[in-house]
Every structure is written in C-alpha cells, then in structure tokens.
Amino acid sequence: SSADNIIDGKAIAETIRGEIKEECAALLQSSGVTPGLAVVLVGNRTDSATYVRMKIKACEEVGIHSFKFDFPSDVTEADLIAKVAELNADPAVHGILVQLPLPGHIHEQKVLDTILPDKDVDGLHPLNLAQLAHTNTHGSSRKFDLKTLPYHAACTPQGCIELIERSGTVIEGKEAVVIGRSNIVGIPVFLLLMQKNATVTVIHSRTKDASAVCKRADIVVAAVGRAEMVKPDWIKPGAVVIDVGINSVDDPTSKKGYRLVGDVDFAGCKAVAGKITPVPGGVGPMTIAMLLRNTLQGAKRGLSGGNGN
C-alpha cells in the first residue's frame, strides 16, 4: 500500500519507445528501410487532432516516417475509401491509421474493413481479431511472443500485457479476469491472456455477482467505461490490477471542472492489490508505444515477404 505498488505506464512506455528507436536504426542500417505510418484525420475535433499530433510526434522520435492526410468533416465515404486503397498500394506505407471517431454520415467499420489487414496497425480489422483466436496460427509450443506475431494485435490490449509482464508478473498458470467484452479492448485482452496461458474469465453486463468472480483473480483487467466501479472488496489481496477505463467525473475543485478516473476505485484498491495502474499514467501511454511497434513489425514482415494474412 505504498507508492511502490504503482505500475508506472509512462516509464514502461518510454522504455519500449527506446527499444523501438534502436530497432528502427538497426533496420535502416541492415536494409535501408524506414517504417512508414499513414494517419488519416477527418474533421476538426480537437481531441482527435491532439491524438494525431501525439502519434506523429512519437513516430518522429523513434525514426518512423509519418504521412498525414486531412479531410474536411463533409468528406464522402467513397473518397475516404479511395484514400485507404491508395495507401494500401503504397510500399512506403507499412501502417494505416484512421483516427476515430468518424463523422456520423460515414460507416466507420466499412472504412476500417477496407484497410489491408497487414497494414491495420490498430489491429481493429475483424481478420486481425480472428487471428488472435486462431491457435494454429501460433504453433503447438504454446510460446506466444507479442513481438513476433505474424499479424497485428490491437494496441491497448497489447499494452495491458506489457504492463503486467514488465512489472514482474508471469501470466502463465494465473487466474485472470477481464471486465468488459468490447472488440477493441475486452475480447482481445481475453484472447491475449489465454494465449499467454492464463485461465481467463470474462465479466460483462449480464454477469451475476461480478464482485465474487473478480475476487478469484490473480490478474484483473478492467475495461468497462464506468467510473470507479471496481471496489476494494472485488480484489484478491496481492492481485495485479490493470485499469483501462478513462472516465471524466465532475470536480468543481479542479481548473477544468472535471477529472479523469479509471474503472477501478484506485485509492481503495491500491491498498489491497499487489500492483495497480493509475489513471492517467497507466494503460494510456502504452497504446501509442504499441502502435509504433506494430508499424515497425509491419515493415519487418514486409521485408521477409511473409505474413499471417
């Protein structure tokens, strides 16, 4: 229950970015290739523009080329899909990222589904999610290495796994509970933990007695979108708690009038957990690091001529 049981996502993400920078330099040296990420931004949402700026800056820092494409908010679905097709065919582009959300008149999944799975560095294409479930893809050794997957796994879920492992927890053989079953977070986290040989239970909105189920877990990953839902009496003493949630709650004492909290009651659960991630500063910083790593891996796979798709 002291500061030293907090998992520092900022520091771990920084370490990973350093590793990626070295690998990009080595790749350039050995084969003259610089990984390339294309980022498509539609409209003028300030939050989306901020995320895109952060991603492009992160690319620059590690030695990944970035290509930015801006479209007005009234762009047609056909024009967006045509841009994606062009990027699919461009050999300098190893990763394509369409910043979400898209304006209401555009069918988001339809656009995402046109990205080649090999260039889908967000890992949101249904084929990439399916690859994660397809155990034959990973061989019979049950060794599952995120850095050498032949396809792209979703970024935030990969970030959760890295936080667990790099803070010193072996996943194999553990009892894990994932709260939430979205395509973007809950389901891929469940699949990653299972591939890492944990025994995994998924809690969702129809689960009876979620607190009792959660209390069995050595590892808890919460991805619900409900402020501070997970209470101290849900947590087995010593468990590792990863909080994916980002919720804004009113706070008249803060300058902005609100503050961000996770899906976990941090102050309460910190006293019970073995290790726990804060919000912000836990899972958040990992997502961009995993995007960079997927782009680098995409460039490397392109060179070896092989891929899982």
Ligand code: NDP
């Ligand atoms: P979704 O809303 O898509 O999914 C939420 C899931 O939680 C659903 O599966 C839902 O169950 C389940 N759920 C809802 N209420 C309950 C309940 N009372 N008890 C148990 N389960 C419940 O959210 P996302 O997965 O997209 O995101 C989850 C959180 O993570 C959000 O706060 C989001 O902002 C954050 N996030 C953070 C990221 C980061 O980089 N740090 C990236 C992505 C998301 P059911 O399926 O039955 O409806």
